[in-house]
Amino acid sequence: MNNNIKVTMMGLGYIGLPTAALIASKGIQVRGVDVQPSVVDTINNGKIHIVEPDLDGIVKHDVERGYLKASTTVEQADVFLIAVPTPFKGNNFEPDLKYVESATRMIIPHLEEGNLFIIESTSPVGTTEKMAELIFTERPELKGNIYLAYCPERVLPGNVIYELKNNDRAIGGIDDASTQKACDFYRLFVTGELHPTNARTAEMTKLVENASRDVQIAFANELSMICDEAGIDVWELINLANKHPRVNILQPGTGVGGHCIAVAPWFIVSEFKEKAKMIRTAREINNYKTEWVIEKIKNKALEFELNEGRKPVIACFGLAFKPNIDDLRESPALYVVEALVKQGFNILAVEPHASNANTRARQVTIEEALEQMDLGFKLVGHRQFNSLPDFILNFV
Numbered sequence: 001m002n003n004n005i006k007v008t009m010m011g012l013g014y015i016g017l018p019t020a021a022l023i024a025s026k027g028i029q030v031r032g033v034d035v036q037p038s039v040v041d042t043i044n045n046g047k048i049h050i051v052e053p054d055l056d057g058i059v060k061h062d063v064e065r066g067y068l069k070a071s072t073t074v075e076q077a078d079v080f081l082i083a084v085p086t087p088f089k090g091n092n093f094e095p096d097l098k099y100v101e102s103a104t105r106m107i108i109p110h111l112e113e114g115n116l117f118i119i120e121s122t123s124p125v126g127t128t129e130k131m132a133e134l135i136f137t138e139r140p141e142l143k144g145n146i147y148l149a150y151c152p153e154r155v156l157p158g159n160v161i162y163e164l165k166n167n168d169r170a171i172g173g174i175d176d177a178s179t180q181k182a183c184d185f186y187r188l189f190v191t192g193e194l195h196p197t198n199a200r201t202a203e204m205t206k207l208v209e210n211a212s213r214d215v216q217i218a219f220a221n222e223l224s225m226i227c228d229e230a231g232i233d234v235w236e237l238i239n240l241a242n243k244h245p246r247v248n249i250l251q252p253g254t255g256v257g258g259h260c261i262a263v264a265p266w267f268i269v270s271e272f273k274e275k276a277k278m279i280r281t282a283r284e285i286n287n288y289k290t291e292w293v294i295e296k297i298k299n300k301a302l303e304f305e306l307n308e309g310r311k312p313v314i315a316c317f318g319l320a321f322k323p324n325i326d327d328l329r330e331s332p333a334l335y336v337v338e339a340l341v342k343q344g345f346n347i348l349a350v351e352p353h354a355s356n357a358n359t360r361a362r363q364v365t366i367e368e369a370l371e372q373m374d375l376g377f378k379l380v381g382h383r384q385f386n387s388l389p390d391f392i393l394n395f396v
């Protein structure tokens, strides 16, 4: 495969846009498709609608050189990639594949013999086969004549451009020819190692990576709550335990958020209900940790009220789901803030990465918070919070 191909990226969000931009930067014609016209307009103006270091310059350059064009409609291409959301639905945390399915349906009329169709969205095991079935039901003449593969994304928000290029990738086709074709494609813009497998294993690889992190974070979060009761500083404890040459405990926090670690493990639990006991428990511990943080803050507020005879002004530092990004999806910090506001507490929220966050708390700067607050709590480890005064209680 060479650069003389046309690529279509379905979904221009945190994953789709940087991937489309990186591919276009290699001199490949990329059409980015999104259902939100405002996203399409922003990109066609050479601008971006998300926060990701270095992405703005690359998109601007790609658009100016004519290699990246955004649209709300699909056209013929050689390679179709899907990076649309895969949330869960209902009370049982079942994966909701409606966006992947609608993106696939948008592509189907434009598919031609020899095309490569790749899903990058985090997906439950069997999704690529399901989409293959959908395609071949609508276009039976394509069976055996197109290539279909799954390739999960494992980038770290805030470092996406580097990791897209340099991370290893698991690439699984629905048959060997599809795997090979997909590897040839990723070789055009990925310098990390490409690991060929089948579609089901590639799908599960992503889910297991996220579940593994979730289980390890749950261990740290459980320790933090035990230590609180035991009167032990959990940070010192973990630091000491990690001096053991074969121990590596992660850091506790406000909970677990984002669209990956807080979501993907449920895709395993919902399908393997009896077997996935540890994965389910880890999810529950990490969710419980967030409730625990809320209780801690409420207790400190009550203590203040008893001593001072008035309700405190409480500053919460951080709303994003992890340090140094603007992404608020499934954010435990945002959940804490909203729960406290709902319960009538006077909350100031500080989020340097999203000055207009969708919160009912009053958003202020670090300086304003320090000036106005009675109690302060650090919920996210943003670098801007590194030198906060010691009396601010640290949950991260």
Ligand SMILES: NC(=O)c1ccc[n+]([C@@H]2O[C@H](COP(=O)([O-])OP(=O)(O)OC[C@H]3O[C@@H](n4cnc5c(N)ncnc54)[C@H](O)[C@@H]3O)[C@@H](O)[C@H]2O)c1
Pocket: 010, 011, 012, 013, 014, 015, 016, 033, 034, 035, 036, 039, 083, 084, 085, 086, 099, 102, 103, 106, 120, 121, 122, 123, 153, 154, 155, 156, 157, 259, 260
């Ligand atoms: N954000 C991450 O760090 C990350 C990391 C690894 C994997 N993932 C996975 O990648 C996938 C995409 O995540 P994201 O963070 O980029 O989501 P996102 O919400 O930032 O972007 C998705 C985009 O898809 C668009 N969209 C929805 N339906 C569409 C359709 N039918 N056709 C075209 N566009 C459509 C939306 O308008 C949105 O702009 C998810 O499955 C997610 O779990 C995300």
